[in-house]
Amino acid sequence: MYPRIQAAQRQAPIALGPFGPEVLSYQLVRSVLRDARFQIPPGLNLVVQGITSGPLWDKVMNSLLCLEGAAHQRLRSLTSKAFTPRATFRLHDTMTAVMNELVDRIVETGPGTNTCDVVTDLARPYPVPIICALLGAPREDWQQFSVWADEIFKAFSFIAGVSEIEPAVMRAWGQLDDYVDAMVERRRRSLTDDLLSDLIRAEDGGDRLDAAELRMLAGGLLLAGTDTTRNQLAASMHVLCERPDQWELLTERPELAMHAVEETMRHSPIACGTLRLVSEDAEIGGYLFPAGTMILVNTAAANRDPTVYDDPARVDITRQGVPAILTFGGGIHYCLGANLARRELAEALTVLTRRMRNLRIVGPAPWKPMVSLGGPFSLPIEFETV
Numbered sequence: 001m002y003p004r005i006q007a008a009q010r011q012a013p014i015a016l017g018p019f020g021p022e023v024l025s026y027q028l029v030r031s032v033l034r035d036a037r038f039q040i041p042p043g044l045n046l047v048v049q050g051i052t053s054g055p056l057w058d059k060v061m062n063s064l065l066c067l068e069g070a071a072h073q074r075l076r077s078l079t080s081k082a083f084t085p086r087a088t089f090r091l092h093d094t095m096t097a098v099m100n101e102l103v104d105r106i107v108e109t110g111p112g113t114n115t116c117d118v119v120t121d122l123a124r125p126y127p128v129p130i131i132c133a134l135l136g137a138p139r140e141d142w143q144q145f146s147v148w149a150d151e152i153f154k155a156f157s158f159i160a161g162v163s164e165i166e167p168a169v170m171r172a173w174g175q176l177d178d179y180v181d182a183m184v185e186r187r188r189r190s191l192t193d194d195l196l197s198d199l200i201r202a203e204d205g206g207d208r209l210d211a212a213e214l215r216m217l218a219g220g221l222l223l224a225g226t227d228t229t230r231n232q233l234a235a236s237m238h239v240l241c242e243r244p245d246q247w248e249l250l251t252e253r254p255e256l257a258m259h260a261v262e263e264t265m266r267h268s269p270i271a272c273g274t275l276r277l278v279s280e281d282a283e284i285g286g287y288l289f290p291a292g293t294m295i296l297v298n299t300a301a302a303n304r305d306p307t308v309y310d311d312p313a314r315v316d317i318t319r320q321g322v323p324a325i326l327t328f329g330g331g332i333h334y335c336l337g338a339n340l341a342r343r344e345l346a347e348a349l350t351v352l353t354r355r356m357r358n359l360r361i362v363g364p365a366p367w368k369p370m371v372s373l374g375g376p377f378s379l380p381i382e383f384e385t386v
Helices: 002-011 026-033 055-061 069-083 085-089 092-106 118-123 127-135 139-156 162-189 195-201 211-224 227-241 244-252 254-267 338-355
Strands: 014-017 020-023 112-117 274-278 282-284 287-289 294-297 356-361 380-385
Touching: 020 026, 026 282, 026 294, 055 139, 055 162, 069 085, 069 195, 069 211, 069 338, 085 338, 092 112, 092 118, 092 127, 092 338, 112 118, 118 227, 127 139, 127 195, 127 211, 127 338, 139 162, 139 211, 162 195, 162 211, 195 211, 227 244, 227 254, 227 338, 227 356, 244 254, 244 338, 244 356, 254 338, 338 356
Parallel strands: 020 294
Antiparallel strands: 014 020, 112 380, 274 294, 282 287, 356 380
């Protein structure tokens, strides 16, 4: 994929792809992401299957991802403080404990050689307990949250037959909503040190979140932060397994964990781009985008723009003096949970490099098609424990 993208980048910062105009350069991608005239097409994965009304459509349309304008800005203003780096750092101990427990399940007693599938044994079970801890849900409910997340996320995926699974999705979503409503009611009586309490406390000029908004945000966090983290952790591990020098460097210098997250996400992101619909005629970088045009904002191409990143195909976790990756988006739709995702991935890699030595891939590690979220289907590895 990347050689074809690089060949196109050498000719122009924009090309015609299978979906229409495709923005490829770092500067143009960043400009489009920050321009409010380029909007997220609401419910596109449902529209392509003929779903444009009904309970599922209403649920998706009222999510933070689909809101635009004043309503979207209001919610971001009220919630942004709950997702600062300082706020997410309080989950450091939880993240470390969860990953250590997952490693404990697969290692033999004492030093020796072990095998596992990074996807099923480490990446898949990792994020849900952290989101539950963030919200304040007890450990005994973690598995139920995982079931809800898996079921509801199907509504946001480009899979066939969404209309057939809609009843099951709505049932799971209703159960999650009821659970969150009960949590909110308990927190209103007794606030604690968790995200839900922070959201209840949140105030901007006397404005507060109502019950429906709290429900939407809590559910949205579970959905947005589950499969993304699972897939990116597996993808980042794949990158590092293929480059033992970088794994050893991170082992010796754990302070590079955040750099390793940025570099592996730059090199091998699980989300390669985002679609945007032009709401009005817009000229950027000398290119005119007519209103109604659907464009693909290729963030993966931007992250490997050779005019911005020296030797972009090389993985270097000590890479310095480069702009931020664009995987998390930009502008008003910049990922609200970016700090949380970075922290989760960094803490996971810190634990894994401390406890695993001499990693090698011992079987096929094919990737999912880049239609929705990518990442390895499986990643079988062998390693020694310290």
